[in-house]
Amino acid sequence: MTDTRQNPANNKGGSLLQHSARTRKRNAAERRFRAYGIAAISVGLLMLCVLVTTIVGRGTGAFQQTFVTLEVELLESKLDKSGTRDIDAIKKVTTFGYAPIIRAAVEAKVAELGIDSPLKAKEMAGILSKDAAATLREFVIANPDQIGETVEFRFLASSRVDGYMKGRVSRDSITNDKSISPEQLDLVDALVSAGVVEKTFNLAFITGADASDARPEAAGMGVSMLGSLFMMLVVLALALPIGVAASIYLEEFAPKNWLTDIIEVNISNLAAVPSIVFGILGLAVFINYMHLPMSAPLVGGLVLTLMTLPTVIISTRAALKAVPPSIRDAALGVGASRMQAVFHHVLPLAAPGILTGTIIGLAQALGETAPLLLIGMVGFIASNAPETIADGLLSPNSAMPAQIYEWAKRADPAFYERAWGGIIILLIFLVTMNTVAVILRRRFERRW
Amino acid sequence: MPTLWLVFALIALAALGFVLGRQRALASAGGDVKLLHSLPAYYGHNVALSAIVPAIAVLAIWSLAQPMMIESRVAAMIPAESIAENTTVSLVMSDVRRLAEGLDQAVEAGVLDAAGANALEAQNIDVRGLLGQVGVALGSEVSPEVLAAAQRYRSLTATGSMLKTIVVLLLSLGGFAWAYGRTHKDFRARNVVEQGIMALLILAASLAILTTVGIVFSMLFESLNFFGLHSWSDFFFGSTWAPNFRGDSELSILPLLWGTLYISLIALLVAVPVGLFAAIYLSEYASGTVRSFAKPLLEILAGIPTIVYGLFALLTVGPMLVRIFGQGEDGLLGVEWMSGATSVLTAGLVMGIMLIPFVSSLSDDIINAVPQSMRDGSLGLGATKSETIRQVVLPAALPGIVGAILLAASRAIGETMIVVMGAGAIAKFSLNPLESMTTITTRIVSQLTGDTDFASPETLVAFALGLTLFVLTLGLNVLALYIVRKYREQYD
Numbered sequence: 001m002t003d004t005r006q007n008p009a010n011n012k013g014g015s016l017l018q019h020s021a022r023t024r025k026r027n028a029a030e031r032r033f034r035a036y037g038i039a040a041i042s043v044g045l046l047m048l049c050v051l052v053t054t055i056v057g058r059g060t061g062a063f064q065q066t067f068v069t070l071e072v073e074l075l076e077s078k079l080d081k082s083g084t085r086d087i088d089a090i091k092k093v094t095t096f097g098y099a100p101i102i103r104a105a106v107e108a109k110v111a112e113l114g115i116d117s118p119l120k121a122k123e124m125a126g127i128l129s130k131d132a133a134a135t136l137r138e139f140v141i142a143n144p145d146q147i148g149e150t151v152e153f154r155f156l157a158s159s160r161v162d163g164y165m166k167g168r169v170s171r172d173s174i175t176n177d178k179s180i181s182p183e184q185l186d187l188v189d190a191l192v193s194a195g196v197v198e199k200t201f202n203l204a205f206i207t208g209a210d211a212s213d214a215r216p217e218a219a220g221m222g223v224s225m226l227g228s229l230f231m232m233l234v235v236l237a238l239a240l241p242i243g244v245a246a247s248i249y250l251e252e253f254a255p256k257n258w259l260t261d262i263i264e265v266n267i268s269n270l271a272a273v274p275s276i277v278f279g280i281l282g283l284a285v286f287i288n289y290m291h292l293p294m295s296a297p298l299v300g301g302l303v304l305t306l307m308t309l310p311t312v313i314i315s316t317r318a319a320l321k322a323v324p325p326s327i328r329d330a331a332l333g334v335g336a337s338r339m340q341a342v343f344h345h346v347l348p349l350a351a352p353g354i355l356t357g358t359i360i361g362l363a364q365a366l367g368e369t370a371p372l373l374l375i376g377m378v379g380f381i382a383s384n385a386p387e388t389i390a391d392g393l394l395s396p397n398s399a400m401p402a403q404i405y406e407w408a409k410r411a412d413p414a415f416y417e418r419a420w421g422g423i424i425i426l427l428i429f430l431v432t433m434n435t436v437a438v439i440l441r442r443r444f445e446r447r448w
Numbered sequence: 449m450p451t452l453w454l455v456f457a458l459i460a461l462a463a464l465g466f467v468l469g470r471q472r473a474l475a476s477a478g479g480d481v482k483l484l485h486s487l488p489a490y491y492g493h494n495v496a497l498s499a500i501v502p503a504i505a506v507l508a509i510w511s512l513a514q515p516m517m518i519e520s521r522v523a524a525m526i527p528a529e530s531i532a533e534n535t536t537v538s539l540v541m542s543d544v545r546r547l548a549e550g551l552d553q554a555v556e557a558g559v560l561d562a563a564g565a566n567a568l569e570a571q572n573i574d575v576r577g578l579l580g581q582v583g584v585a586l587g588s589e590v591s592p593e594v595l596a597a598a599q600r601y602r603s604l605t606a607t608g609s610m611l612k613t614i615v616v617l618l619l620s621l622g623g624f625a626w627a628y629g630r631t632h633k634d635f636r637a638r639n640v641v642e643q644g645i646m647a648l649l650i651l652a653a654s655l656a657i658l659t660t661v662g663i664v665f666s667m668l669f670e671s672l673n674f675f676g677l678h679s680w681s682d683f684f685f686g687s688t689w690a691p692n693f694r695g696d697s698e699l700s701i702l703p704l705l706w707g708t709l710y711i712s713l714i715a716l717l718v719a720v721p722v723g724l725f726a727a728i729y730l731s732e733y734a735s736g737t738v739r740s741f742a743k744p745l746l747e748i749l750a751g752i753p754t755i756v757y758g759l760f761a762l763l764t765v766g767p768m769l770v771r772i773f774g775q776g777e778d779g780l781l782g783v784e785w786m787s788g789a790t791s792v793l794t795a796g797l798v799m800g801i802m803l804i805p806f807v808s809s810l811s812d813d814i815i816n817a818v819p820q821s822m823r824d825g826s827l828g829l830g831a832t833k834s835e836t837i838r839q840v841v842l843p844a845a846l847p848g849i850v851g852a853i854l855l856a857a858s859r860a861i862g863e864t865m866i867v868v869m870g871a872g873a874i875a876k877f878s879l880n881p882l883e884s885m886t887t888i889t890t891r892i893v894s895q896l897t898g899d900t901d902f903a904s905p906e907t908l909v910a911f912a913l914g915l916t917l918f919v920l921t922l923g924l925n926v927l928a929l930y931i932v933r934k935y936r937e938q939y940d
Contacts, residue, residue: 026832033834037729040722044746044808047801051749054764055756245652253646254653267656272855272925273918274862276889277663280914283896284666291515291545306659313656339642367753370864370889374896390452401755408759408869416763423756434751 055423062421065202065217066157066165068128068191072105074140076148085144095133098140099125102132102155115190119183127184127197129156131211131218157197159216159414161188165199168413205421209383210403216414219407221422223382227297227397228366230386234301234393235308235365240358242305243312244347250313251320252342271310278307279371287375295376295396303375304365311364315357319350352444359437363430369401377402378409400426454507454613458620462500465624469495469631477633486638494637497644498627503620510612518604522597540594542902547598548605663918670902670911678905683912689875689886691895691906699909701916703875707885711796711871712860714881718800720853723807730808731815732837743812750805754865761798761870762789769794773882786882790872793881799866803856810855814848814932815841847931854928858921864889888913 019027076083078101080090106128107121117124125132132155140147156162160180163169171182191197208220246267254260282303286292292299323346331341372378377398386392398406400422407419473491477483484491519541526540631637675683678699686700726746730739766789771779774786818841826836842849872884873894895910902908 026835030832030834033837034729034733037725037733040725041729041742041746043722044726044749044804045742047804048745048749051752051756051760051801054760058763242652242655245649246655249646249649249653253649260653263653263656266660268929269922269925270656270659272858272921273663274864274889274921276862276864276892277667277914277918277921280892280896280911281659281663281666284670284911285662288902289515289666290512309656309659337638337642339645363751367755369753369755369758370868370893373864373868373893376897379897401753404755404759405865405869408762419759420763423759426753427756430751430753 055420055427058417059420059422059424061166061168062205062418062424063202064166064199065205066162066197066199067154068106068157068197069152069154070102070105070109070196071150072101072136072153073108073150074147075101079140080144080147085147087141087144090144090147091141093137095137098133098136102128102136105153109191109196110187113190113194113196115187115194117183117187117190119187123181123184124187126180127157127161127188127191129158129215129217131156131215156217157188159412161185161197162199162217163414164188165192165197166417168417205418206425209385210381210398210406211383212381213410213412216410216412216418219415219418221400221403221425223385224398224400224403225425226385226392227300227377227382227402228399230297230392230397231301231304231399232362232366234298235305235362236358238302238305239308239312239361240354243309243358243361244316244354246309247313247316247320248342248347251317252346253338267310267313271314274370275307275368276370276374278303279374281306282371283374293394293396295380295398296394297397297399298393299375300372300377300399301393303371304368307368307371308361308365311361312354312358315360316350316354319353319357320346322353323349349446352440356437356441359433359440363433363437366433367401367426367430369405372399372402373405378406400429450609450613451507451511454616455504457617458500458503458507461620461624462496465495465499465628466492469493469628472628472631473633473635473637476631484633485636486641490637490641491631491635493641494635494644495624495627495631497641498623499620500623501644501648502623503616506619507612507616510615514605514608514612518601518608521604522601525597525600526593540597543594544597544601547594548601551598551602664915667911667915667918670908671915674905674908674912677908683909687877689891691909697906699905701888701913703877704886704888704891704913705916706877707792707871707875708861708867708887708889710881710885711792711799711867711887712857714792714796715799715803715860716853716857718797719803719807719856722800723804723856724811724849726804726808727811727815728837728842731812732833732841743809746805746808748805749801750809752802754802754863757798757802758865758869761794761866765798766790766794766870769882785880788872788884790870790884791882792871792885795867795870796881798870799860799863802863802866803860806859807852807856810852811845811849814845814852817848818844847934851928851932854924854931858924858928861924862889862917862921864893868893888917892917 078097079093080086082089103121103125106124110117110124135155136153139151139153157165158179160169160174160177161184164180164185165188169180171185174180174182174185188197204218205220207222208218209223210220211218250260250263254263282299286299286302287294292302327345327349328341331345332338336344376396380396380398382396382398382403384395386395386397404419404422404426407415407422470488470492473484474481474488481488522544523541526544683699683701685702686698687702688698689700689703691697691699726742730743734742769791770786770789772781773779773783776782776784822840822844823836826840827833831839867887867890871887871890873886873890874884875886875891876883878885892910892913895907895913900907
């Protein structure tokens, strides 16, 4: 070809191997554009990294707790004056009655170790949690025969001491803090080197109940996990059957008319309605109108069901659509009715897809917080684990995300740490559910 | 819980019906399955469904309707003159309900016996003190009218529940007997059962509509109540948001709307460029391995619950911004522009991070839907890849991308947890992104949590806000879906 000859202007710069200024400019633009793309993805991934490291870095502390090991002499003269071991008489001694015993135990321990401290016994006992007396009382009521003996106990340390052990609290940061003094920290240092104060894994954070504002060291996620569990049971029991039934109708039987059109538009719009609107609906319908109990996991479950339904319906329809028509035709061909073709053949083949969609919907519902705020699942201390199923559904409880929000609201670094720790637990659940969904999809996905 | 037992009784009847129906059908054919019109299980299902479905439906409708009927009848009992100046019927009714519940609890706790609760008279006895013993705190002294209404409420509820149980059980038994009686070898059980199942499927599908209707009506009624107590012109056109629980509050949506839109704008300024460029790179440049690795990782961001982002805003991003823009001499810039961790920028940035995967995966789908022939044509004319993208692919994908951005905007407007934790609580018009501002969703949460009184405009305003939010997001979604759908048709 001699085309190049006809356009001599292009060749002015010399050989093709040497780029003209314009080509260089265009190539630079190309490189810049590509760099923007890489930068955008890096920003996204960087944010993910920052988020994950923040959560892990701040939250792992919640799984460890500082404990103080003491030998406590359960004085008969204080706890059971009558000496009859009558449980009702023992119960009359309040936690205030136990405080001197704990004080004495701390003092004895300090004296035994030969630590020289200017503190009074009461201040020494201040390194223990306010929970300590209650723990002791519970133990004594459960084991009245131990009165008069000396028992070794592991008490929770106060949240300030715990913070000191974890590096959250330093001598500088407590200058205006009435809850702890530098002398107490000196005492803690001495006790640490003696092995009396130590930081160990804290199972109570995973299994325990929430605690009041003054005792962040005793707060745990266990009860709110049960609340979430009951809500998820309600969601599963309602959203799965209703969602599957609705999808079967829309995908397999619905005639094309204005009514089904409305239903379809409706479902896709419901999927995008802000979650807080479902909370308003729940408050107005379930609580104000139907007078279901406030803060009950049943109400939470109902609200989350309405929220999850569109997700379940959309994924179920996709799963049904993926089953090739030849399956239906074959079933109809051997004499099955349309209903039999769907329920005996299409539905079982679509089951893995439906299950995947349901698990993803459940994971979404598990992490949802906003509607739960409106139906009152925050603002109180969820301290009682439900005993029966009806109790679990109807008595006030928190849920995992609501509990995290509750802790974040309390504006105390010790509770912040627990909020991050709660997020780790929540994310472990979500990751597990999503992994199961992905594995199910990989394992049972069929290419037709 | 009698309703629960009722449901269990119905389930038991249905199970029994299945067994008996199946047996009767087989017996009528002399044990020869081939003589039956349908498979034996269908006869069982027929009896079971007849026993349970109508009964459950009546139970559900009854449970929904009973409170409403009782409310209206009891409300009619309260004479107009006994309603004090600054209260409404609904406020008195909530007193009645609380008192009735209190009496129930008193009976349960054994302080009163059932007859005693009905015979109480306000003049003779300190009802408030009595209920205080069982832990029911009443706001004010009980007037005779309210006590009488509460007693009537209790008796109506008791009668209603009893009637409900009887009717539902009779219906169930009737359905059972009818279907059982019809069971015969020539009975077309399969057709009947399939019709029944079809009806159930349709019912499930209409539940979506029912939810929407429920949303709209629940908010509409309370909003109307609100506009009865508060002028609508102040709500839509006023300029101050100052709720005051002693009454006389200024409740205007405009400052809240401003905060909402401002935060959403910042979120979109973060999410759209990052999300769009990520989508372009992933769909046009990235190799298969990069794509299969980066796309799911980005989408993790979308799966993280919003409470996590909220905490991230409150405890990480907020303090970080304060360190940069605040703290005077100690700060990174040495300026004192920001005092607290909550601000428009805090919430906007974090929400932007949340929306990145939303924008990127939607745009990715849309860019992939642009036909390859258009790219090939452009590349064949000598355009570079970036020129092709900018001048051919993006214009072709533009309507879809606009739709995606609108969807992201609707998500941002309705987002709650991030703004509740990161945006602050001060309603004002300001352009400074470092100040804290409040949003519609934040105010809904704060007006509806804690002690709420459903007769005061300060609480009811939340429903008007919710309705506005619903209409706003719905409008954006419909518009976005319309644009996306219209665009899709062009290339399919």
